[in-house]
Each structure stands twice: as C-alpha cells, then as structure tokens.
Amino acid sequence: MIPIAKPHLTEHDAQAAYDAIMSGWITQGPRVSEFEEKFALYTGAKHAVAVSNCTTGLHLAMIVAGIKAGDEVICPSMSYIATANSIMYVGATPIFAEVHPETYNLDVSDVERRITSKTKAVLLVHQIGMPADIDAFAALCKKHNLILIEDAACAAGSSYKGKKIGSHSDLVCFSFHPRKVISTGDGGMVTTNNDAYAERMKLLRQHGMSVNAGARHGATKIIFEDHLEVAYNYRMTDIQAAVGIQQLAKLDWIVEERRKIAQRYLNELSDIDCIRLPREEEGYFTNWQSFSIYLKESAPLSRNELMQALLDKGVASRRGVMTSHRETAYKTICAGLELPQTEDACDRSIIIPLFVPMSDEDVSTVIHQLRSLLV
Numbered sequence: 248m249i250p251i252a253k254p255h256l257t258e259h260d261a262q263a264a265y266d267a268i269m270s271g272w273i274t275q276g277p278r279v280s281e282f283e284e285k286f287a288l289y290t291g292a293k294h295a296v297a298v299s300n301c302t303t304g305l306h307l308a309m310i311v312a313g314i315k316a317g318d319e320v321i322c323p324s325m326s327y328i329a330t331a332n333s334i335m336y337v338g339a340t341p342i343f344a345e346v347h348p349e350t351y352n353l354d355v356s357d358v359e360r361r362i363t364s365k366t367k368a369v370l371l372v373h374q375i376g377m378p379a380d381i382d383a384f385a386a387l388c389k390k391h392n393l394i395l396i397e398d399a400a401c402a403a404g405s406s407y408k409g410k411k412i413g414s415h416s417d418l419v420c421f422s423f424h425p426r427k428v429i430s431t432g433d434g435g436m437v438t439t440n441n442d443a444y445a446e447r448m449k450l451l452r453q454h455g456m457s458v459n460a461g462a463r464h465g466a467t468k469i470i471f472e473d474h475l476e477v478a479y480n481y482r483m484t485d486i487q488a489a490v491g492i493q494q495l496a497k498l499d500w501i502v503e504e505r506r507k508i509a510q511r512y513l514n515e516l517s518d519i520d521c522i523r524l525p526r527e528e529e530g531y532f533t534n535w536q537s538f539s540i541y542l543k544e545s546a547p548l549s550r551n552e553l554m555q556a557l558l559d560k561g562v563a564s565r566r567g568v569m570t571s572h573r574e575t576a577y578k579t580i581c582a583g584l585e586l587p588q589t590e591d592a593c594d595r596s597i598i599i600p601l602f603v604p605m606s607d608e609d610v611s612t613v614i615h616q617l618r619s620l621l622v
C-alpha cells in the first residue's frame with residue numbers, strides 16, 4: 248500500500264528528543280527559544296512564538312488582533328475546520344468566502360463583496376501549501392482598515408514573490424502536525440514583525456505569567472511571578488522543539504524533494520483531459536504539502552469510485568480539502584449559505600500520495616494507476 252503521507256523522521260530526530268529528555272528540561276525552555284530563533288531566521292520574520300499547535304496559535308492571533316464578540320472575520324470554508332474554529336473561540340463570526348477553483352485559495356473579489364461594518368479581519372489560508380496572493384489581500388485589508396492574519400498551517404517552506412511565508416505580515420500561524428511538511432508530533436509557531444504582538448503572545452501562552460521559568464531558574468535572588476491576565480497553557484515542550492530544530496534544518500531539502508515528485512505528476516498526468524492539475528503561477532513557490540487533482544464532469548468514474556479503485560490497487564488517496572460550512576458544527580450559523588465553487592472543488596477533488604522519501608517506483612505506480620483508470 249502506498250500511503251498518502253508520511254512525516255520525515257530519522258534517528259537524528261529521535262536523538263534530539265532523547266537529548267532533551269536526558270537534559271532534565273522537558274517543557275518550554277532553551278530548546279523552544281532556539282527553535283523560535285531559528286524559525287524567525289528561516290522565515291525572515293522579526294519574531295517567532297512557539298505554541299502547542301497551529302489552532303492555539305490562531306486563537307492567540309485572534310486575541311492579539313483584538314477580534315471579539317460581534318466581529319466578523321472573513322475566511323474560506325474550504326479549509327481544515329480549525330481555521331473557522333479559531334474565529335469562534337473569541338466569540339466572533341466566520342464569514343465564509345469562495346475560493347478560486349484552480350488554487351483553492353480565497354477569491355479576493357468575493358471576499359471584498361462580503362465585507363460589512365462588522366468585518367475586522369481576513370484570515371487568509373495558504374491552502375495545501377500553495378501561497379495565496381498576499382499582496383492583493385494586504386491591499387484589500389489596507390483599503391478597508393482590516394487586519395490580515397495568515398493561516399499558514401500547511402505552508403512552512405513555501406514562498407511568495409521571493410520571500411518565505413511568515414515574513415510578509417504581522418500574524419502568520421504554522422502547524423507541525425504530522426500531516427504537514429515538517430512535524431514535532433503536534434506543535435505550532437506564530438511569526439510576527441510586531442514587537443507588541445510577540446510579547447503578548449508569549450504571555451498568553453503561559454497563563455499571563457510575568458516571569459518565565461527560565462528566568463526564575465537562573466535567578467540568584469528570589470523572584471515571584473504575577474499573572475497579568477486570564478490566559479492559557481499553549482506551550483510547546485522542549486522535547487517537541489528539539490525535534491523541530493532538526494526538522495527545520497532539513498525543511499528546504501524536503502521541499503525540493505517534494506517538488507521533484509510533484510513535477511513528475513505535473514509532467515506525466517498533464518495529458519489526461521478529464522482532470523485538472525494544480526498550477527503554480529509566476530512568483531508563487533509551493534511546498535506541495537498536498538497534491539490535489541480535480542475530476543471534471545467528463546471523468547469516466549466518480550470521485551468516490553476513483554478513490555475506491557485506487558485503494559483496490561494499493562494506492563491511498565483522500566478526498567479534497569473539507570468544507571467547514573457543511574459540517575454539523577456550522578450548520579446553524581451557515582443555514583442557507585451556498586458556496587458553489589467551494590462545494591464543487593471539495594466534492595470533485597482528491598489528494599494523491601506525496602511524501603519524502605517516496606521511491607520513483609511508487610511515484611510511477613500512482614501515475615500508472617491513475618492513467619489506467621482515467622485515460
């Protein structure tokens with residue numbers, strides 16, 4: 248069976264976790280600080296704040312951006328449900344906008360149509376690693392006095408107009424879940440160029456504590472902490488950060504390897520008339536966190552039939568990115584909402600295997616099976 252995805256984990260990652268454990272310091276400490284410094288340097292952002300996962304990072308981003316009950320935040324429905332949930336956590340309402348059928352990223356004109364006097368922010372997702380048009384959304388946000396927040400959960404290692412995702416705006420949230428390009432088990436990072444945001448997120452992730460554990464540990468005089476506001480435990484552990492440091496060091500290599508596999512898919516599937524392949528436009532550089540193909544009406548079998556036929560041949564696949572507005576949790580607030588492009592993109596797309604290392608034979612098998620079913 249060829250799996251859909253696999254994290255790239257080696258003895259180096261395991262050794263780093265082992266070393267962290269044997270150091271005696273296992274939760275947020277020196278390795279988290281080192282991972283943050285290296286991640287900031289890698290992305291080109293001024294600060295990076297490590298958190299327990301991307302969802303908690305998005306929650307903190309909503310808080311520091313000042314999003315509150317009664318506010319509206321525009322985001323795609325076609326995303327992992329964490330995107331919309333992070334807006335709900337602060338009592339605000341997610342307003343779902345359409346995605347572009349070829350990139351699955353937010354459609355800027357549809358977003359503009361949905362702006363109201365309650366709109367406070369746009370939560371822009373770089374879906375399955377493909378950068379969204381950050382400049383267009385930054386301009387839109389400036390015009391309407393909105394805050395731009397990026398859900399870059401899938402986009403570590405992707406770039407937009409020559410700069411790494413994470414460097415362009417003031418709140419960019421990453422995930423290190425095993426389904427993403429690099430992993431710490433669970434884990435997340437928020438990058439920002441805003442000093443006040445970084446400082447507040449560091450407070451919020453550990454119950455608003457005025458003195459961190461490292462400072463207390465290193466102090467020669469007794470110090471007592473104060474808790475400045477009601478906050479959260481959204482810490483990353485030093486064991487996770489130790490793995491993250493190793494993963495980050497190989498991120499560019501992993502992305503290059505992923506791009507070679509994606510290039511074979513693009514070359515060797517491009518003549519199949521009944522599917523549409525993803526497109527990477529000039530200035531956009533994707534890490535190919537997932538490789539999605541869209542089945543046109545002319546396809547000889549349905550999406551589900553194709554997935555089952557692939558499975559029968561030993562090739563795993565997944566349905567395309569979910570829609571949030573059709574999930575039970577959102578049925579009430581989304582009653583009557585129709586997003587035809589989003590629903591079509593979700594219902595007619597599948598994700599095919601792409602991971603590192605994936606053998607040439609496995610890539611050939613996926614291509615061969617798709618061709619034999621669709622040509």
Ligand SMILES: *Cc1c(COP(=O)(O)O)cnc(C)c1O
Binds near residue numbers: 301329330372421435
């Ligand atoms: C995976 C994902 C998340 C959630 O990340 P976690 O680290 O699992 O919390 C959020 N948004 C998008 C777009 C994702 O793909």
